[in-house]
Amino acid sequence: MPPTEDDPRFEDLDWNEIQQSKRTVTAERAALAVGVALLALGRAYQELSAGLYLIGDWRPVTLDWAFLLAVTVVAAYGAVPFAKRLRRRPVSLRGVLRRRPAVVLSGAFVAGLVAVGVVGSALGGSPPLRFQHAYHPPVGFASTVPPQECLGVETGGPFDRVCHGTWEYPLGTNERGHPLGFLLVEGARTAAYVTVISAAFIVPLAAAVGVVAGIRGGVVDDLLSSYVDVQLCIPALLLYFIGYAYYGPSLLLLLATFGLLSWGGIARLVRSEVIQRREEGYVLVARSLGASGAYVARRHILPNSTNTLVPAVFQLLALFVLIEAGVAFLGFHEIGTYSWGSTISESINAAVAGQLQERADQPAHKIWWVSSLPAAALTATLVAFKTLGDGVRDALDPRGDRS
Amino acid sequence: MTEEPICSVRGLEKHYPITRGLLRREVGRVRAVDGVSFDVERGEALGIVGESGSGKTTTAHTVLGLEEPTAGEVRFDGDPVSELSGDERRDFRRRAQLIVQDPNDALDPRMTIGEAVAEPLRIHGLDDADRRRAIVADILERVGLSGDDLDRYPHEFSGGEKQRISIARALVVSPDLIVADEPTSALDARVRSEILDLLDRIRREFDIAVLFISHDLDVIRRSCDRIAVMYLGEIVERGATETVLADPAHPYTRVLLSSVPSLDPTDRELGRPLTDTVPNPSDPPSGCRFHPRCPDVIPPDDLSVPEETWRTIAGFRFSVQAGELPESAVGDRESETPTSGDGDAGGRTATEVRRAVGLSEELRDPEAEAAVEDAAAELAAGDVDAADEILAAAFTSVCERETPAAVARPAGRDADRDATGTVSCLRHGRGGTSEPARSDGDGKNES
Structure with missing residues (x-):
C-alpha cells in the first residue's frame, strides 16, 4: 500500500509541540490502586464495626490481609499485563489446549489453588471435632x-x-473426624498463601536488587552482591526456629524468614542477566534516546531475562510450598492451620518434635487415605508449578512457539 | 563552511581506570580515546576508520553522551553536551541517534519491530499509539520493508532487513546526526551496498549528518565526504576522503589501505606493518604511538645503512619487543648455552637467528653490526629481554622520543582539497624541515 496524503509521516511531526508526557495512569497502576483502596476500606470497616465478622463468619487476621494485598499486587502486575497481551495477540484456548495440554492443566490447577485461597476461608468455618x-x-x-x-x-x-x-x-476422615476434603482445601489455602505472598513481595525485591546491582555496578554491586552471598549462608530454618522460640508457631513468621532469606538466588540470576544484556545494542540505543535505567530494566532487560527468571521463580514458589509442608510435618505450625504437611504427619505415627500435635494411634497403612491424599495434592502442586513455569517461559518467548 | 558544525569534538579523552582491591585503587588506565578532535558539519558524512581497539566505538559512545568523557568537550549544535539538562538534553537525545554494529542485537528480541521503531517516538513523548503505528508503518515502507511487518518479531528478518529497521528507528525522530557504528560490518557485500545506499539516500533527503565508524576503508570511501584515521586513541590523519585515500600521508593509513584486498599482489608490500600486535592501550608506546609497527619509522641519525636494511633491523627490533619472533629465532633457555656450539641439537646459533630474521649479511655500519650480533647471540641463548635492551639502546628512533603534532597534509596533486587535512607524523612535521621520505604517496618507488 503506497503512502497517501493522509498518512502521517515522521518528518511532519513538530517536535517543539510534543512534550515529554507524564503519563502516570496505566492499567496496572489503576488496578493496584483500586485493589489497595478496597482493602483499606475493608480493614477500616473491620476496625470500626461492632461485629466480630467481616463477611459471614469470616474474621480476617493480619495474614489474611497480607494475602489479599499480595493477590492485588499479583493481579495488577501479573494478570493485567497478561490480559493486555492477550488482547494484542489473541490466543485460542482450544489451540493452546491441543498443543500444550500439560501447561493448560497446570495453569488451571494453580489458578484453582489461588481461588481456593481467596474464597476458601470465607466459605466454610471449621467443622466440629467428631x-x-x-x-x-x-x-x-x-x-x-x-x-x-x-x-x-x-x-x-x-x-x-x-x-x-x-x-x-x-x-x-482423619482421627479427629475432620473430612479430608476440608483438610485438602485448608492445605490448598495454606499453599496459596505461601506462594502468592512470596510471589508478590519476594520476587520484586529480588528483581530490584538484581537490577540495581547489575546496572549500577561498581561499589553498589559489590555491596549488594556480598550481602546476598552472606544472606545465602544463613539457614532460614534456623532463623525460623529462633523466631519460633519467641513468638511460637506462625505462618507469617515462616513466610517472613524464608521469604526474606531466600530471594538471593533470584537476585543473583537477575544481576547476571542484567550484566549480560546491558551492553546489547538495543539497550545502547534506548540509552542514547534518553531512556532511564528503570525504563531499560523494565522494557528491555527483564523481558529478555524471562527464559531463566520465570522457571527459577516458579521453582522457588514450589520450594516454599514444600518447605511449609516440611515445617508443618515436623509440627512447628499453628495448630489451627491445617497444612498438607501436618495432615500427613498426623496420620503416620511419626515421632516428631512438636508436642502440640496429635498423633494417630493406628498403623499408617490402615488409614492410608489420610496421608496419601494430601501427599498427592502436594505433589500435584509442585508438578503444576514447574510445568506452568516452563509454559509461561515459552509463552513469553516469541521464538519459543514450538507447535 | 560558514555555518557552525552540528557536532564538534575538542580534545576528547576517555580513560578507563584499571582498579584493584576492595578500595578500588587505581593501578593504571586504558587510554581508549586520548585527545581526539573533529567536527561534523551539517549534512556531511564523516568517517572514522581504524583497527579494532583504536577507540572508534568509544569515541562514538562519548559523542552521544553514553560515556562521560574523561577530558575534552563535545558540542552539539554549539552547546556543550555535558552541560545540557532538562528539555535541552532531551532535545539532544532526539537529534543525535545511534545505529549499532550487530543487527542481531540492535533489536530487542521480545519487541515487535513496530514497537521497536516506535520506541523513540514513545520515549520522546508521542503518546498517541495509533499515530505512532501509522508513522512507523509509513517509515518502514520508505526504508524498503512492508507496513504489514509491524507485528513481526526481529528473528523473522534477515540481517540486512534488521539493519533497515535500525535505520528506520534512528530516522523516525528526525535527527540531525546519526552515529553509525560499523553499520555494515556484519553484512555480506550485496546487502552492505544496499544499506550504504539507503543511508546515503536518507542523508541527502533529510540533510542529516552521519558519523560513520568503520574499520572498512571501502565503506568509508563509498559513503564519506571526509575521513579521520584513528590509531590507539588518536587521530593520525584526516582530510577529504578522496585525497587521503589516493595520497595517504601517514604510514598507518598506507598500512590500512594495503590491508584492503587487492587484485594486484605487488600492492601489498609497501604497507605491511613491522609487527602485527596492536600495543596495549593501557601502556601506549612513547612518542609516535605507531612507531613499533611503522614500516616508515625514521632511522637514527648516526646509522648508515640502506633504507631497506633499516626496515629489516627495525622489524627485528620491534618483533623482539613485541615477542613476535618466528619460532626458529629464539633459543631454548634450558638447553646448554650455544655460544659457538655448532651441532648442538637443542640450541640455536646467532647465525641461525640472524638468518631467521633476514639479517644474515654483515651490516656496513660496524656499531649496528655489533648490536645485531650481540642481540642475536642473546636470542640464541633464549634471553629475549637482554636482546631487547641491546637493540633498544643501539637503534633509537626519533619517533620514540618525539610526539608528532598535527600538521597540514603535504600538498599533493590537488592542492585545494589538501588544505583541509592534517597528518600527525614526524616524517611530515618535525619542525617543518624534514622532507617526507616518500614524496610519491602511492609508494611505487618501493616496489
Missing part, C-alpha cells in the same frame, strides 16, 4: 479400623468390623 466419626474410608474403600459410629455400610462380626465409605465423607 471423634466418633474418625477414620471413615473414602467412598468405595473399606476400613478395618472403623469409627465408633460408621455412617456407611458395616460388614463383619463384632470383633472385626469393616466400615465402608460413605458419601457423607467422600474422601474419608
